[in-house]
Amino acid sequence: MRLSKTSEYALRVLSYMVNSDQQVFTAKKLVETLDVPDKYLRRLMTDMSKKGFIRSIQGRIGGYVLAKSADTLFLIDVIDAVEGIEKYNGCIMGHDKCSDSNPCSLHKSYIPLRKQELEFLSKTSISTLKDGTIRKF
Amino acid sequence: MRLSKTSEYALRVLSYMVNSDQQVFTAKKLVETLDVPDKYLRRLMTDMSKKGFIRSIQGRIGGYVLAKSADTLFLIDVIDAVEGIEKYNGCIMGHDKCSDSNPCSLHKSYIPLRKQELEFLSKTSISTLKDGTIRKF
DNA sequence: CTTAATTACTACACAGATATAGTATTTTAT
């Protein structure tokens, strides 16, 4: 499964935040830790705070805080927010108006996997990523 | 699962060819039937014939013919040929040097699905796409 | 009040995938 860089960065940030005891994270810190392009990350953080996943604190001791319970924030929500889920609703063969009664030649083989992919994205929460033994986000 | 347009086009062409009684297909015919950009398709066809999936016949009654047995041509081969499989070997969180003993925070949840995705691509052959009832490629 | 440290905003640059245009080459039919 291929995601955009943007989604990848977003997930890595949230993963890092939920796995840390810290409360507030500066962009500087995130950039250093996660090795993500500085300005790109900052814009992404602003986007995510507008979406309500995180809360931004401006000013001298500012930074970002998780704003939504990690239990109720799913991978699909993050992807949808930062790049739009539409791209993933379409499928391998690029048709629209698909259904079991209007299938392309791949439909029957692909649909079970597609179901699992969507379930994975919609049932895996950020809290799933919490794991004391992990050092890679 | 998101593929590039190029892979999508390639698969649709092969699907159409394997589902038709016809032997030789002109680019013109393919473009009309599959609604793929003309020049883009032509270049793709040349690429695929160089890879040996199809054979091109030049000249006045030319066109393209399936050159490889559909049984032994798998989705993963097509994708690898037209855009390179490397992009798909990387994963959701964008790390490299991954292993079960060097996992990121998503690894445990994702790895079973990843296995299924790779199996789908490497075990689904073009002949699987053959289905008399299908009108959508 | 001024400085320092942070986030927010806006515009631009770059690269790769996708699409288009024009010309050259190959082969068949007459």
Next chain:
DNA sequence: ATAAAATACTATATCTGTGTAGTAATTAAG
């Protein structure tokens, strides 16, 4: 031979995701 119908090649244009640069706004500390 010549014309017609097809593929092959090369160069260029467009679009989108990604990345960079510079400036403005916010807030705490001294």
